[in-house]
Each structure stands twice: as structure tokens, then as C-alpha cells.
Amino acid sequence: MKRFKGVSELMRWIRDFSEEYFSEPVEFFGEVRDARVNRRNVLNIEVVETVKGYRSGSFTYQIPCQIDYPESILDELGIESYKEMEGELYSVIGKLVFRVTQNRYVVEVIKIEPYGKGAIEKRRQKILEKLRSEGLYPVKQLSSLLELGEPILDIAILASPNTRGLSDFLRMLQDSPLIPDFTYYPISIEGASAAKELVSALGKANNRAHQLIVIVRGGGAQGGLLYLDDESLARAVASSKLPVIVGIGHSEDKTLLDYVASMSFETPTAVGREISQINRDYIHSLSELEEKLDSVFSELLSSFVSNIQSRSRILSAYSIERMIKFDHQKLLSFVRRLNRIDFLTDNMKEALNRSRKNLISNSANIMNEKTKWFWLNLKEFRRHENELSSRIKNFEERITPEIIDLERFLMEKSRDFKKLTGYFSSNAKSFYRWQRERLQRYIAEIRSINPIYALVKGGAIVMDEEGKAIVSIEDVKIGDEVLIRLSDGSLRSEILEKITTKKKNLVKE
Incomplete structure (x- = not known):
């Protein structure tokens, strides 16, 4: 040995x-x-x-x-x-x-x-063909988030913690006039466990009432993208009930996620900018709609009041006169009928004189009956005339208060509408200030747990060649190369000796 x-x-x-x-x-x-x-x-x-x-x-x-x-x-x-x-x-x-x-x-x-x-593209196409046979591909992609038909107010964020991609995305959200609520699902975007953690986070996000899911990754090595070319991950994204937006951070490289996502952007910054712009356009459209509604309602109200006033004048003048004229025509017609009766009576008298010998008794009876009929009809006409005068008077008494009440109702509704528009404008401004304060608090909390800020205060982060943080001397061996990250750059060093700190004494191994 x-x-x-x-x-x-x-x-x-x-x-x-x-x-x-x-x-x-x-x-x-x-x-x-x-x-x-x-x-x-x-x-x-x-x-x-x-x-x-x-x-x-x-x-x-x-x-x-x-x-x-x-x-x-x-x-x-x-x-x-x-x-x-x-x-x-x-x-x-x-x-x-x-x-x-x-x-x-x-x-x-x-x-x-x-x-x-390369085998990567062949394997990628094989996975896409398998998803196509299952009816999951091609997915319905969005040309713009405007197709959602509403502002973005609730987002599920899937990203590695303390990464530049996450910070860039949140920074762009701060420019949105409507700052959305977001739920953060911390996952590893690189490494062997990346696909499994992403699938798990997608399942959790789909069980909550989010509007969309955002997956961001802030640059990094191109080799790290290979972990995203996973069949189970592609299937989870393609079958997601919520739209999935991807911002991987590599403008020249694609992964399976870019094929099966609802929308794909080159960087996390572009994703945040798109959401902010959609919310900004929505607020602008609401302002324009408010102005149009106010203008249309004012025109409609003016037209309605004018129409009511015009009809009121017609009703108070023309319609009553028309009814009187109609009854007057009926009266003239009745007089003509009476004149005709008189004419017929004279003819009957002449006929009676010519044939008085044979019809004297019958003529007397007929004359009496016609006389009675005339006076009965005359009484009926006078009764109708009195009823008509009463109806006209009642109609005038009823229509006058109705016109006054209608004008009062329209004035009250106009005042209520102006109050409602003022209340909406005040609440929208309060909601904007409240959402902006929430985002500032979230950014402050994220910064407070970010170890990168320790570098600004004079600290350093020591990592091995795989990028893992070294927290103990047991994590390295003599001869290993380490990377020391400072606030203004990095240092590459080799371990020559390990010194153990025990209490306040230094002991060399």
C-alpha cells in the first residue's frame, strides 16, 4: 500500500x-x-x-x-x-x-x-411530438396580455431567491399604476432538482386564484438552461389552467418552456415592463371611459329634459285643444242629425196632410214618439258634454304634478351621478397610493434578507467552484480553488492552510 x-x-x-x-x-x-x-x-x-x-x-x-x-x-x-x-x-x-x-x-x-x-434539439422535438400526441401541444399562446381582458392584479412568481432577475422584475412592477399582489414561490432554477421544484410550484400556484404565473431567471450560464428542457416540466406548463409567462434571461437561447408557455420574453425586465404597460393602458382606458360616460350622460340628460319639456308643452296645449275640437265635431254631427230629423218631420207632415184621412191616427202616434226621442237624445248629449268637461279638468289636474315630479327626479339623479363619479375618482387615487406603499414594503423586506447587501458594508461571500457558499472550513480541502466575492468584484484563491478558531485561540491543523 x-x-x-x-x-x-x-x-x-x-x-x-x-x-x-x-x-x-x-x-x-x-x-x-x-x-x-x-x-x-x-x-x-x-x-x-x-x-x-x-x-x-x-x-x-x-x-x-x-x-x-x-x-x-x-x-x-x-x-x-x-x-x-x-x-x-x-x-x-x-x-x-x-x-x-x-x-x-x-x-x-x-x-x-x-x-x-446536437442531441438537445432532437430530444426537445421528441418531447414536443409526445405532447402533441397527448393534445397538450401546440398551446394557445397570447400575442399580448391585453387578451386577458382585465388588469393584472394577482401574480404567482416562480424564481430563485436573491437573484438579479427577480429584482429586475419587481423593479419594473414598481412602475405600474396598479401594483399587483404577488405570491412568491422560491425554487431553484438550476441544478438537478430545478425541474421537480418547478413542477411542484406550478401545482401549488394552479390551486390558488392567481391571474397568471411568471417564471423568471436572471441570466446565468447557458448550460443552466438544460435543466429546463425536462419533459415533466414541459407537461406541467402546457397543462396549466393559468397562463404561464416565461422570462429566462437569454435572448439567443430557447428552452422547452418557450415552446409551451402562453407568452415568452427575453428577460425578466421585459416581463415586468409588459405587465406595467398593460395596467397603465387599462387605467388610461378607464379615464377615457369616464370622460365619455360623463359626456354621453350629460347629453342624454339634456336631450331627455328637453324632450319632456317639449312634450309637456304639447300636452298642455295641442292635445287638449285637439280633444275639444274632436268633441266639437261630434256635437256638430249631432246637430246635423237633429236638422235632418226636422227635415224628415216636415216631409212626414206633408205626407200626413196628403193622406190624413187614412193615416191621421198613425201620424199622431209617430209624431209623439219622434218628439220624445228627440228630447231624450238632447238630454243625453248634455250629460256627455258635462262628463267631457269634467274629464278635461281632471286630466289637467293630474298631468301638471307629474311633469313637476319628473323634472325633480331627473335633477336628483344628476346630482347622484356627480357624487358617484367623485367618489370613484377619490377611491382610485387612494387605492393607487396604498398599492404603491405595499410594493415599497415588499422591496424593503426582500432587500433586508438579501446577502448581497452585506457586501456593501465590507463583507464577503466565499463560494466553491460550483457556486455553493462555504460556511465552514470543513467544506473545503487544502488545494481547492475558491471564489471570494466582494462589493466591487471577485477574487479566485487556492486553499493553502486551514486554521480553526476555538474560543479565542487560533490553532493550526
Whole structure:
């Protein structure tokens, strides 16, 4: 058994052993993720391969690769940016070496060539075809949040805590004249658990009375987007009862979420700006509607009062005169009938004189009957004339108070409407001030728990190579590289020694 004095000696032995036994170049192919150039002008790429497990699930294997002086790679591969390598398959020839300071194996690339279309896009299209067969894709996408038909007043926010994307989104919401209520669901937007946490948060948000769900991510490495190309996550977004809005923070990259979401924006800032603009347009439309309603109601009221006054004049003058004229015509008709009766009576007298011998008795009876009939009809006419005069008088007495009451009713309703519009305007201003104060309190609370503000006061955050915070010396080993984040930048350092603080004494390990 070979013994070593410490970890550093072991690491150096591994390096020497690798140089001796791994001296020959290796050749392999895989999908490129997260291509970026560091400060030493070295192109770092991750080459990965996802294989199906023996029972269920899948496993992703990855190996870091480095290319010195990468400028020539752009011409050889026919690309304009290293980011274009991401998501594509490449064949790699290089030398496997062990980095002591990084505590990992890397491949120093000798030659790299395209190997074909990347597996990421193929897998993405396969998932979309599966969702299409289930009737979940394509989803009904919104061209604008105006299609919701109402202001945005209740939002479910799914984002990682203490990230710039979340801060940018909340900052844009502050510009909204109607600041919406929001429920924050803290989740991890990157890492192996990202998809599972997002699916769980989507389920919780759909069980509450939100208007829409917003998923935001503030930039980050392009490789972190791969965790969002998950089938279960895409299915949860596509089947969501609430509209899902996505702002991932990568203008040139897409994920499955961009295909299955109701709307997709390039950045969280764009999402917040769209919501603020929708609420601003809604308030503007309400103001215009209020002005139009006030104008229309005033015109309608004026027209109605004018119409009532005109009809009142007609009713008080023309209609009564018309009724009197109609009854007068009836009276003249009755007089003509009486004259006709007189004419017939004279004829009958002449006939009686000519035939008085035979009809004298009958003529006398007929004359008596006609005389009685005349006086009876004359009495009936006088009775109708009295009734008509009474009806006209009653009609005038009834219609005059009704006209006065109608004018009083319209004046009261006009005063009530003006009070109502004043009350609405006052409440809208109070509601705006109250919502603005709420958002300011929420922002203050978020800032109070943000560890980034500790940097401004002279503090620092120490993280390992994976970006996890180091809170104890047990979290690192001698030889590890750490990243120290300050208020004006970051420092990369190597652990040379660990010193344990016990009470007030310092003891070296």
C-alpha cells in the first residue's frame, strides 16, 4: 500500500501518474455545453453524453475540455461566436491531464470537429411530438396580455431567491399604476432538482386564484438552461389552467418552456415592463371611459329634459285643444242629425196632410214618439258634454304634478351621478397610493434578507467552484480553488492552510 503525507502529495502523485500512463491522445464525441473563454484566453467547454439507465431514468456524463488560443477555432468551425457550439455534437481529440489546483481531470484539446446535429434539439422535438400526441401541444399562446381582458392584479412568481432577475422584475412592477399582489414561490432554477421544484410550484400556484404565473431567471450560464428542457416540466406548463409567462434571461437561447408557455420574453425586465404597460393602458382606458360616460350622460340628460319639456308643452296645449275640437265635431254631427230629423218631420207632415184621412191616427202616434226621442237624445248629449268637461279638468289636474315630479327626479339623479363619479375618482387615487406603499414594503423586506447587501458594508461571500457558499472550513480541502466575492468584484484563491478558531485561540491543523 502506498502512503502519502497529505492530500497535496496525493494530488501531485495522481498528476504524475496520469502523465505517465495517459500520455496517448484520446478521441471521443459528445454534445458541447457552456462554451466560454476565461481571463487567461482559454476556451472552456463541457462535453456531455446522456445515456438511458438499466432500469429507469437516465444518466448524464460530462468531461471538461480546454482549448488554448481559441481564435482559430472560429474560422475552422465556420462560426462567429463560441456560443454557437452549444447544443451541437463534436468529435474531440485531446490529451487527458489532471489539474491539481482544480482537483479534476480535463482534456487539453488537440483537434475538434463537428459531429452532427446536437442531441438537445432532437430530444426537445421528441418531447414536443409526445405532447402533441397527448393534445397538450401546440398551446394557445397570447400575442399580448391585453387578451386577458382585465388588469393584472394577482401574480404567482416562480424564481430563485436573491437573484438579479427577480429584482429586475419587481423593479419594473414598481412602475405600474396598479401594483399587483404577488405570491412568491422560491425554487431553484438550476441544478438537478430545478425541474421537480418547478413542477411542484406550478401545482401549488394552479390551486390558488392567481391571474397568471411568471417564471423568471436572471441570466446565468447557458448550460443552466438544460435543466429546463425536462419533459415533466414541459407537461406541467402546457397543462396549466393559468397562463404561464416565461422570462429566462437569454435572448439567443430557447428552452422547452418557450415552446409551451402562453407568452415568452427575453428577460425578466421585459416581463415586468409588459405587465406595467398593460395596467397603465387599462387605467388610461378607464379615464377615457369616464370622460365619455360623463359626456354621453350629460347629453342624454339634456336631450331627455328637453324632450319632456317639449312634450309637456304639447300636452298642455295641442292635445287638449285637439280633444275639444274632436268633441266639437261630434256635437256638430249631432246637430246635423237633429236638422235632418226636422227635415224628415216636415216631409212626414206633408205626407200626413196628403193622406190624413187614412193615416191621421198613425201620424199622431209617430209624431209623439219622434218628439220624445228627440228630447231624450238632447238630454243625453248634455250629460256627455258635462262628463267631457269634467274629464278635461281632471286630466289637467293630474298631468301638471307629474311633469313637476319628473323634472325633480331627473335633477336628483344628476346630482347622484356627480357624487358617484367623485367618489370613484377619490377611491382610485387612494387605492393607487396604498398599492404603491405595499410594493415599497415588499422591496424593503426582500432587500433586508438579501446577502448581497452585506457586501456593501465590507463583507464577503466565499463560494466553491460550483457556486455553493462555504460556511465552514470543513467544506473545503487544502488545494481547492475558491471564489471570494466582494462589493466591487471577485477574487479566485487556492486553499493553502486551514486554521480553526476555538474560543479565542487560533490553532493550526
